[in-house]
Amino acid sequence: MKKINIILFFLILTVFLSCKSTDQTKENPPQAGENDKIRSLKLEEEYLLGKAIATELIHQYGLVNNQQITDYLSAIGHTLATASDRPATYHGYTFGLLDSPDPLAYALPDGYIFLSKGLFQQLDNEDQLAAVLALEIARIVFNDPIRYLQDETIEKANQAFKTSIEQDGRKKPDYKKLTKAFSEIITEMTTLLNHGYPETSHQQIDHQTLQMLSAAGYSSQAIIDLLNKNIIDYQPIRGSLNERKKHLQSNLTSFRSHEIPIERTKRFLNMKNRLN
Helix, strand or coil, X not given: CCCXXXXXXXXXXXXXXXXXXXXXXXXXXXXXXXXXXXXXXXXXXXHHHHHHHHHHHHHHHCECCCHHHHHHHHXXXXXXXXXXXXXXXXXXXXXXXXXXCCCCEEEEHHHEEEEEHHHHXXXXXXXXXXXXXXXXXXXXXXXXXXXXXXXXXXXXXXXXXXXXXXXXXXXXXXXXXXXXXXXXXXXXXXXXXXXXXXXXXXXXXXXXXXXHHHHCCCCCCHHHHHHHHCCCCCCCCXXXXXXXXXHHHHHHHHCCCCCCXXXXXXXXXXXXXXXX
Protein backbone atom coordinates (compact mmCIF):
# COMPACT_ATOMS: atom_id res chain seq x y z
CA MET A 1 0.00 0.00 0.00
CA LYS A 2 1.03 3.61 -0.53
CA LYS A 3 2.08 5.60 2.49
CA ILE A 4 -0.51 7.91 3.99
CA ASN A 5 0.58 11.46 3.21
CA ILE A 6 1.40 14.24 5.63
CA ILE A 7 -1.89 16.06 5.05
CA LEU A 8 -3.79 13.08 6.42
CA PHE A 9 -1.78 13.21 9.61
CA PHE A 10 -2.55 16.90 10.07
CA LEU A 11 -6.23 15.92 9.95
CA ILE A 12 -5.73 12.97 12.29
CA LEU A 13 -3.79 15.04 14.81
CA THR A 14 -6.44 17.75 14.72
CA VAL A 15 -9.03 15.15 15.71
CA PHE A 16 -6.73 13.78 18.40
CA LEU A 17 -6.05 17.17 19.93
CA SER A 18 -9.75 17.89 20.04
CA CYS A 19 -10.16 14.76 22.18
CA LYS A 20 -7.52 15.66 24.78
CA SER A 21 -10.15 16.46 27.37
CA THR A 22 -10.96 12.72 27.44
CA ASP A 23 -9.20 10.63 30.10
CA GLN A 24 -5.88 9.87 28.43
CA THR A 25 -5.05 7.07 30.86
CA LYS A 26 -8.11 5.01 30.01
CA GLU A 27 -7.07 1.95 28.05
CA ASN A 28 -9.09 -0.53 26.02
CA PRO A 29 -11.30 -2.61 28.33
CA PRO A 30 -10.83 -6.38 28.13
CA GLN A 31 -13.04 -7.95 25.49
CA ALA A 32 -14.55 -11.40 25.40
CA GLY A 33 -11.93 -14.07 24.86
CA GLU A 34 -8.90 -11.88 25.61
CA ASN A 35 -6.13 -12.88 28.00
CA ASP A 36 -2.55 -11.71 28.39
CA LYS A 37 -2.72 -10.28 24.87
CA ILE A 38 -4.53 -7.11 26.01
CA ARG A 39 -2.98 -4.31 24.02
CA SER A 40 -1.71 -1.03 25.35
CA LEU A 41 -3.26 1.21 22.70
CA LYS A 42 -5.49 3.81 24.30
CA LEU A 43 -9.01 4.14 22.96
CA GLU A 44 -8.16 7.37 21.12
CA GLU A 45 -5.15 5.70 19.52
CA GLU A 46 -7.17 2.69 18.42
CA TYR A 47 -9.71 5.04 16.86
CA LEU A 48 -7.09 7.04 14.99
CA LEU A 49 -5.36 3.87 13.80
CA GLY A 50 -8.65 2.50 12.51
CA LYS A 51 -9.43 5.79 10.80
CA ALA A 52 -6.01 5.89 9.15
CA ILE A 53 -6.30 2.34 7.79
CA ALA A 54 -9.89 2.99 6.68
CA THR A 55 -8.68 6.07 4.80
CA GLU A 56 -6.04 3.96 3.07
CA LEU A 57 -8.60 1.31 2.07
CA ILE A 58 -10.90 3.99 0.67
CA HIS A 59 -7.96 5.51 -1.18
CA GLN A 60 -7.14 2.10 -2.69
CA TYR A 61 -10.64 0.93 -3.65
CA GLY A 62 -12.96 3.91 -3.44
CA LEU A 63 -16.44 3.85 -1.90
CA VAL A 64 -19.74 3.10 -3.61
CA ASN A 65 -21.36 6.52 -3.76
CA ASN A 66 -24.92 5.59 -2.86
CA GLN A 67 -26.27 6.97 0.40
CA GLN A 68 -29.25 4.61 0.47
CA ILE A 69 -27.00 1.55 0.37
CA THR A 70 -24.66 3.07 2.96
CA ASP A 71 -27.62 3.77 5.27
CA TYR A 72 -28.90 0.24 4.63
CA LEU A 73 -25.58 -1.32 5.64
CA SER A 74 -25.31 0.93 8.68
CA ALA A 75 -28.82 0.10 9.88
CA ILE A 76 -28.14 -3.65 9.70
CA GLY A 77 -24.66 -3.29 11.18
CA HIS A 78 -25.70 -1.17 14.15
CA THR A 79 -28.62 -3.49 14.90
CA LEU A 80 -26.21 -6.44 15.01
CA ALA A 81 -23.58 -4.57 17.02
CA THR A 82 -26.15 -3.66 19.66
CA ALA A 83 -26.73 -7.39 20.17
CA SER A 84 -22.99 -8.12 20.50
CA ASP A 85 -20.76 -8.22 23.58
CA ARG A 86 -19.22 -4.91 22.44
CA PRO A 87 -22.19 -2.74 21.46
CA ALA A 88 -20.13 0.44 21.21
CA THR A 89 -16.58 1.54 20.38
CA TYR A 90 -14.78 4.80 21.13
CA HIS A 91 -16.02 6.57 17.98
CA GLY A 92 -18.87 4.17 17.20
CA TYR A 93 -19.17 1.52 14.51
CA THR A 94 -18.76 2.72 10.92
CA PHE A 95 -19.86 0.69 7.89
CA GLY A 96 -18.99 1.21 4.24
CA LEU A 97 -19.13 -0.47 0.82
CA LEU A 98 -15.85 -0.58 -1.12
CA ASP A 99 -16.08 -0.12 -4.87
CA SER A 100 -14.28 -3.34 -5.77
CA PRO A 101 -15.48 -6.32 -7.86
CA ASP A 102 -13.51 -8.68 -5.60
CA PRO A 103 -15.27 -10.28 -2.60
CA LEU A 104 -13.76 -8.49 0.40
CA ALA A 105 -14.68 -8.01 4.06
CA TYR A 106 -12.55 -6.04 6.53
CA ALA A 107 -12.76 -5.35 10.27
CA LEU A 108 -10.51 -2.50 11.41
CA PRO A 109 -9.64 -1.09 14.84
CA ASP A 110 -12.42 0.77 16.67
CA GLY A 111 -15.20 -0.75 14.58
CA TYR A 112 -14.55 0.36 11.00
CA ILE A 113 -16.14 -2.40 8.92
CA PHE A 114 -16.08 -2.62 5.14
CA LEU A 115 -17.33 -5.10 2.62
CA SER A 116 -17.04 -4.85 -1.14
CA LYS A 117 -19.50 -4.36 -3.95
CA GLY A 118 -18.32 -7.68 -5.38
CA LEU A 119 -19.19 -9.52 -2.17
CA PHE A 120 -22.57 -7.81 -1.84
CA GLN A 121 -23.51 -8.84 -5.38
CA GLN A 122 -22.79 -12.52 -4.68
CA LEU A 123 -25.08 -12.74 -1.64
CA ASP A 124 -28.60 -14.12 -1.95
CA ASN A 125 -30.46 -12.29 0.79
CA GLU A 126 -30.23 -9.84 3.66
CA ASP A 127 -29.64 -12.61 6.18
CA GLN A 128 -26.41 -13.61 4.42
CA LEU A 129 -25.41 -9.94 4.37
CA ALA A 130 -26.10 -9.79 8.11
CA ALA A 131 -23.95 -12.90 8.59
CA VAL A 132 -21.01 -11.21 6.84
CA LEU A 133 -21.37 -8.08 8.98
CA ALA A 134 -21.84 -10.11 12.17
CA LEU A 135 -18.66 -12.11 11.51
CA GLU A 136 -16.69 -8.87 11.13
CA ILE A 137 -18.29 -7.31 14.22
CA ALA A 138 -17.33 -10.44 16.15
CA ARG A 139 -13.70 -9.75 15.22
CA ILE A 140 -14.07 -6.32 16.83
CA VAL A 141 -15.62 -7.91 19.92
CA PHE A 142 -12.56 -10.12 20.33
CA ASN A 143 -10.25 -7.23 19.37
CA ASP A 144 -8.63 -9.21 16.54
CA PRO A 145 -7.41 -6.10 14.62
CA ILE A 146 -5.18 -5.22 17.61
CA ARG A 147 -4.47 -8.59 19.21
CA TYR A 148 -2.43 -9.93 16.32
CA LEU A 149 -0.20 -6.98 15.59
CA GLN A 150 3.39 -7.56 16.61
CA ASP A 151 4.37 -6.19 20.02
CA GLU A 152 7.09 -4.03 18.50
CA THR A 153 4.61 -2.54 16.04
CA ILE A 154 2.28 -1.57 18.88
CA GLU A 155 5.20 -0.06 20.79
CA LYS A 156 6.31 1.98 17.78
CA ALA A 157 2.80 3.36 17.40
CA ASN A 158 2.66 4.27 21.08
CA GLN A 159 6.03 5.98 20.96
CA ALA A 160 5.02 7.87 17.83
CA PHE A 161 1.95 9.24 19.57
CA LYS A 162 3.91 10.16 22.70
CA THR A 163 6.59 12.04 20.80
CA SER A 164 4.38 13.55 18.11
CA ILE A 165 1.48 15.05 20.05
CA GLU A 166 1.75 18.38 21.79
CA GLN A 167 1.63 17.62 25.50
CA ASP A 168 3.09 20.65 27.22
CA GLY A 169 2.32 23.37 24.69
CA ARG A 170 5.94 23.53 23.56
CA LYS A 171 6.78 20.29 21.76
CA LYS A 172 6.06 20.29 18.03
CA PRO A 173 4.56 17.16 16.43
CA ASP A 174 7.15 14.96 14.74
CA TYR A 175 5.26 14.23 11.54
CA LYS A 176 8.11 12.28 10.00
CA LYS A 177 8.25 9.83 12.90
CA LEU A 178 4.48 9.53 13.05
CA THR A 179 4.25 8.89 9.30
CA LYS A 180 6.91 6.19 9.50
CA ALA A 181 5.25 4.48 12.46
CA PHE A 182 1.86 4.46 10.76
CA SER A 183 3.36 3.20 7.49
CA GLU A 184 4.81 0.21 9.31
CA ILE A 185 1.67 -0.56 11.27
CA ILE A 186 -0.49 -0.23 8.14
CA THR A 187 1.82 -2.59 6.25
CA GLU A 188 1.44 -5.18 9.00
CA MET A 189 -2.32 -4.62 9.26
CA THR A 190 -2.63 -5.01 5.46
CA THR A 191 -0.94 -8.40 5.67
CA LEU A 192 -3.39 -9.45 8.36
CA LEU A 193 -6.33 -8.18 6.31
CA ASN A 194 -5.18 -10.05 3.20
CA HIS A 195 -4.44 -13.33 4.97
CA GLY A 196 -7.04 -13.21 7.73
CA TYR A 197 -6.70 -12.74 11.46
CA PRO A 198 -5.44 -15.95 13.12
CA GLU A 199 -8.27 -16.15 15.65
CA THR A 200 -7.55 -18.20 18.73
CA SER A 201 -10.94 -19.87 18.29
CA HIS A 202 -13.36 -19.74 15.40
CA GLN A 203 -15.85 -21.22 17.83
CA GLN A 204 -15.82 -17.95 19.78
CA ILE A 205 -16.29 -15.90 16.61
CA ASP A 206 -19.08 -18.17 15.38
CA HIS A 207 -20.88 -18.23 18.72
CA GLN A 208 -20.84 -14.44 18.87
CA THR A 209 -22.10 -14.29 15.27
CA LEU A 210 -24.99 -16.67 16.01
CA GLN A 211 -25.84 -14.61 19.08
CA MET A 212 -26.08 -11.41 17.04
CA LEU A 213 -28.06 -12.96 14.18
CA SER A 214 -30.61 -14.53 16.50
CA ALA A 215 -31.06 -11.45 18.69
CA ALA A 216 -31.46 -9.19 15.63
CA GLY A 217 -34.13 -11.42 14.08
CA TYR A 218 -32.04 -13.00 11.33
CA SER A 219 -31.79 -16.65 10.36
CA SER A 220 -28.99 -18.43 12.21
CA GLN A 221 -28.72 -20.74 9.20
CA ALA A 222 -27.45 -17.78 7.18
CA ILE A 223 -23.88 -18.15 8.43
CA ILE A 224 -23.76 -21.77 7.21
CA ASP A 225 -25.31 -20.73 3.89
CA LEU A 226 -22.59 -18.09 3.64
CA LEU A 227 -19.81 -20.59 4.30
CA ASN A 228 -21.31 -22.96 1.73
CA LYS A 229 -21.10 -20.28 -0.97
CA ASN A 230 -17.27 -20.15 -0.62
CA ILE A 231 -17.19 -16.48 -1.60
CA ILE A 232 -14.62 -15.59 1.04
CA ASP A 233 -12.02 -17.94 2.52
CA TYR A 234 -13.43 -18.72 5.97
CA GLN A 235 -11.11 -21.71 6.33
CA PRO A 236 -10.19 -21.94 10.04
CA ILE A 237 -6.56 -21.92 11.12
CA ARG A 238 -7.12 -25.16 12.99
CA GLY A 239 -9.35 -27.89 11.59
CA SER A 240 -11.30 -27.93 8.35
CA LEU A 241 -14.09 -25.80 6.97
CA ASN A 242 -16.40 -28.83 7.13
CA GLU A 243 -15.62 -29.22 10.84
CA ARG A 244 -16.43 -25.58 11.36
CA LYS A 245 -19.78 -25.98 9.59
CA LYS A 246 -20.61 -29.12 11.57
CA HIS A 247 -19.89 -27.30 14.81
CA LEU A 248 -22.10 -24.41 13.71
CA GLN A 249 -24.88 -26.80 12.74
CA SER A 250 -24.75 -28.48 16.14
CA ASN A 251 -25.17 -25.09 17.84
CA LEU A 252 -28.10 -23.79 15.80
CA THR A 253 -30.64 -25.32 18.18
CA SER A 254 -29.23 -23.13 20.99
CA PHE A 255 -30.34 -20.00 19.19
CA ARG A 256 -33.76 -18.90 18.11
CA SER A 257 -34.24 -19.32 14.37
CA HIS A 258 -36.19 -16.84 12.26
CA GLU A 259 -37.86 -17.20 8.90
CA ILE A 260 -36.78 -14.78 6.17
CA PRO A 261 -39.69 -12.37 5.49
CA ILE A 262 -40.52 -11.73 1.85
CA GLU A 263 -40.38 -7.98 2.47
CA ARG A 264 -36.79 -8.28 3.69
CA THR A 265 -35.79 -10.23 0.58
CA LYS A 266 -37.41 -7.61 -1.65
CA ARG A 267 -35.58 -4.85 0.21
CA PHE A 268 -32.25 -6.63 -0.26
CA LEU A 269 -32.83 -7.27 -3.97
CA ASN A 270 -33.78 -3.62 -4.44
CA MET A 271 -30.48 -2.55 -2.90
CA LYS A 272 -28.58 -5.16 -4.90
CA ASN A 273 -30.11 -3.89 -8.15
CA ARG A 274 -28.85 -0.41 -7.36
CA LEU A 275 -25.30 -1.75 -7.68
CA ASN A 276 -25.80 -3.04 -11.23
